[in-house]
Amino acid sequence: MPLGYIAKRLLQLVAILFGVSVVVFLMLRMIPGDPAQLLLGEFANPEELARLRTQLGLDRSLPLQYGIYLQNLLQGDLGNSIRTNTPVAAEIWGRLLATLELSLAAMFISTLVGVGAGVVSAVRPHSAWDYGAMFFALVGVSMPIFWLGLMLIYLFAVKYPVLPMMGRLPMGLEVPAVTGLVMVDALLAGQPVALWEAGRHLLLPALTLATIPMAVVARITRSAMLEVLNKDYVRTARAKGLSEAAVILRHALRNAFLPVVTVLGLNLGLLLGGAVLTETIFSWPGLGRYVVDSLMGRDYAAVQGCILVFAAMMAVINLAVDLIYVLLDPRIRVNE
Amino acid sequence: MSTGPVLDIRELTTRFDTRRGPVTAVDRFSLNLGSGETLGLVGESGCGKSVTALSVMRLLPRPAGRIAGGRILFKGKDLASLPESRMRRIRGNEISMIFQEPMTSLNPVYTVGFQIVEALRRHRRMHRRAAREEAARMLSLVGIPEPGARLNDYPHQLSGGMRQRVMIAMALSCRPAVMIADEPTTALDVTIQAQILDLMNRLKAEIGMAVMLITHDLGVVAETCQRVAVMYTGRIVEAADVRTLFRRPAHPYTVGLFQSLPQIGGRQGRLKPIPGAVPSLLRLPPGCAFQERCFRSDGQCRQDPPWTAVGPEHWARCWHPMEVST
Numbered sequence: 001m002p003l004g005y006i007a008k009r010l011l012q013l014v015a016i017l018f019g020v021s022v023v024v025f026l027m028l029r030m031i032p033g034d035p036a037q038l039l040l041g042e043f044a045n046p047e048e049l050a051r052l053r054t055q056l057g058l059d060r061s062l063p064l065q066y067g068i069y070l071q072n073l074l075q076g077d078l079g080n081s082i083r084t085n086t087p088v089a090a091e092i093w094g095r096l097l098a099t100l101e102l103s104l105a106a107m108f109i110s111t112l113v114g115v116g117a118g119v120v121s122a123v124r125p126h127s128a129w130d131y132g133a134m135f136f137a138l139v140g141v142s143m144p145i146f147w148l149g150l151m152l153i154y155l156f157a158v159k160y161p162v163l164p165m166m167g168r169l170p171m172g173l174e175v176p177a178v179t180g181l182v183m184v185d186a187l188l189a190g191q192p193v194a195l196w197e198a199g200r201h202l203l204l205p206a207l208t209l210a211t212i213p214m215a216v217v218a219r220i221t222r223s224a225m226l227e228v229l230n231k232d233y234v235r236t237a238r239a240k241g242l243s244e245a246a247v248i249l250r251h252a253l254r255n256a257f258l259p260v261v262t263v264l265g266l267n268l269g270l271l272l273g274g275a276v277l278t279e280t281i282f283s284w285p286g287l288g289r290y291v292v293d294s295l296m297g298r299d300y301a302a303v304q305g306c307i308l309v310f311a312a313m314m315a316v317i318n319l320a321v322d323l324i325y326v327l328l329d330p331r332i333r334v335n336e
Numbered sequence: 337m338s339t340g341p342v343l344d345i346r347e348l349t350t351r352f353d354t355r356r357g358p359v360t361a362v363d364r365f366s367l368n369l370g371s372g373e374t375l376g377l378v379g380e381s382g383c384g385k386s387v388t389a390l391s392v393m394r395l396l397p398r399p400a401g402r403i404a405g406g407r408i409l410f411k412g413k414d415l416a417s418l419p420e421s422r423m424r425r426i427r428g429n430e431i432s433m434i435f436q437e438p439m440t441s442l443n444p445v446y447t448v449g450f451q452i453v454e455a456l457r458r459h460r461r462m463h464r465r466a467a468r469e470e471a472a473r474m475l476s477l478v479g480i481p482e483p484g485a486r487l488n489d490y491p492h493q494l495s496g497g498m499r500q501r502v503m504i505a506m507a508l509s510c511r512p513a514v515m516i517a518d519e520p521t522t523a524l525d526v527t528i529q530a531q532i533l534d535l536m537n538r539l540k541a542e543i544g545m546a547v548m549l550i551t552h553d554l555g556v557v558a559e560t561c562q563r564v565a566v567m568y569t570g571r572i573v574e575a576a577d578v579r580t581l582f583r584r585p586a587h588p589y590t591v592g593l594f595q596s597l598p599q600i601g602g603r604q605g606r607l608k609p610i611p612g613a614v615p616s617l618l619r620l621p622p623g624c625a626f627q628e629r630c631f632r633s634d635g636q637c638r639q640d641p642p643w644t645a646v647g648p649e650h651w652a653r654c655w656h657p658m659e660v661s662t
Contacts, residue, residue, distance in 0.1 A: 231440065232435060232437050232440040232441045233440065233441055233442055233443040233444070235395060235435070235441075236435065236441045236442065236443070236503070236506075237443065238395055238427070239393060239395060239427055239428055239432065239433045239435075240427065240428035240432075240454065240455045240458065240506070241424045241425060241426070241427035241428035241429055241455070241458060241459060242424070242428075242454070242458060243424065251443050251446075254445050255443070255444070255445055328445065329444070329445055330444070330445060330490040330492070331444060331490070331492050
């Protein structure tokens with residue numbers, strides 16, 4: 001692994017985060033809405049409002065406010081929530097892990113099903129399977145998430161109540177938090193019941209969240225595979241007498257994976273940021289819901305913190321995608 | 337020299353389904369290949385040479401292409417009707433093939449070592465280490481220096497000539513009885529071309545295999561083959577040993593091919609191209625497909641021409657072959 005390259009990219013990450021912090025700070029203060037007014041309500045008198053603003057530091061000049069924010073940020077302090085007066089960092093961390101668990105599950109489902117369906121479609125183009133899979137892919141990208149989520153709840157939690165419709169675990173069941181990912185924690189604690197329950201709770205929201213990326217991945221995989229299957233080296237692989245499975249999985253799919261990995265990386269970013277609707281529908285205590293609530297309450301510190309975390313994650317995902325390219329294709333070399 | 341044919345193709349017919357109807361790309365093709373022999377299959381682009389090779393390998397593009405008739409006898413088995421699973425045991429093992437495009441015929445994401453080892457492990461059930469040693473031996477056999485180190489190279493790190501050597505090493509790794517080489521030197525520089533042909537000639541003798549060499553280059557044929565078959569619009573129009581064919585071509589098409597070649601020290605002057613163009617396989621005239629371009633054709637050519645012996649071991653599919661005195 002090119003360690004120098006990774007170090008350089010991580011340094012760039014710092015610059016990106018600095019830029020993001022400035023932009024978010026300014027944008028939040030440009031949008032209308034006064035946190036003090038929102039906290040105290042419509043009928044608060046001017047003295048109370050002024051006192052609260054002083055208390056929150058909102059009466060100082062913008063550069064000074066930013067300076068204080070940055071100083072705290074460098075010490076790892078994202079500030080306190082205006083609404084709850086608790087440290088934002090802790091709030092974000094717990095929710096981030098919930099969102100991460102949901103996103104990774106959705107990512108897993110969409111990759112497995114999407115790549116599988118795409119490969120089979122490409123191997124038997126214009127077959128009934130191909131048309132069927134691509135029809136469902138089209139339906140998948142076109143389906144509104146909230147509608148799909150509600151339909152899944154109606155089907156599997158109300159009409160045929162086989163799956164829970166909300167939360168991460170049943171009431172009263174707890175697992176010691178080690179990683180913050182409930183399924184992993186249950187596994188670590190050796191609690192099969194909790195693992196089973198956590199999986200059941202995860203299934204519907206993950207399926208909802210996975211639908212769109214699954215459809216996108218299926219279509220990209222199909223077109224990439226169709227192209228690769230016509231390459232000379234695939235014919236060479238067949239001429240060697242390899243089995244069809246080896247030809248497709250070893251020789252074709254590995255080459256078709258580059259565009260798919262790009263899409264997977266973009267998807268993970270979208271999943272992390274786009275879980276808002278899913279988290280709302282399934283009462284999932286994730287970051288998406290938190291950032292929306294914070295924005296509504298003009299909770300500057302919370303929104304700034306969330307967006308910084310999103311930006312950092314996007315940058316890390318992009319770095320990971322670039323490194324996976326290098327692993328997948330020996331012709332790609334990084335310039336250090 | 338030969339002890340009966342190792343590959344005996346009888347009346348092979350290959351069709352493609354296209355939007356404008358079925359096309360017969362190879363039409364009642366009969367030919368045999370003696371063990372240890374090098375046979376040249378020549379003709380212009382699109383005459384069915386490669387499709388013949390892909391038919392023998394059963395690697396026709398699906399679902400458009402299919403073998404519509406005839407038999408391909410190899411060691412007593414008919415490859416045309418062999419189940420796919422048994423065909424896979426022959427491909428790359430008893431019959432192997434190298435292609436025209438060395439630049440794109442190797443998988444870019446695997447080392448050349450991996451790609452050679454893969455064939456050995458598949459057919460010879462070799463262990464990883466033994467297969468790697470054998471792969472290195474094959475690389476040195478095809479004249480690649482430092483074979484042990486080259487095993488770890490990716491195709492993009494090698495030149496076109498080197499890649500074709502790797503392809504040959506891969507094709508020969510299981511000691512096949514037959515190698516089909518489809519324009520193996522067309523994409524290479526002339527100097528590299530000569531090296532690769534030399535290499536193929538040498539290895540053919542060493543391994544004792546038969547080679548079917550597909551080319552449109554009569555110079556390559558003269559240098560490497562013992563016998564030649566000339567193809568035109570999916571049919572063999574003439575077959576003979578190299579000497580006879582070059583000295584006394586019998587089919588007017590073969591004559592035309594030679595007249596369109598520049599000759600060193602020959603008569604000065606313009607080359608004589610064959611008039612007209614190759615007819616579309618979708619609209620072949622009845623009878624001889626060459627009649628519209630032929631300087632000897634008459635009304636009789638509208639009937640299917642017979643496969644006529646014009647000399648010892650020399651045939652032409654023509655009503656009016658050139659007079660060949662023997």
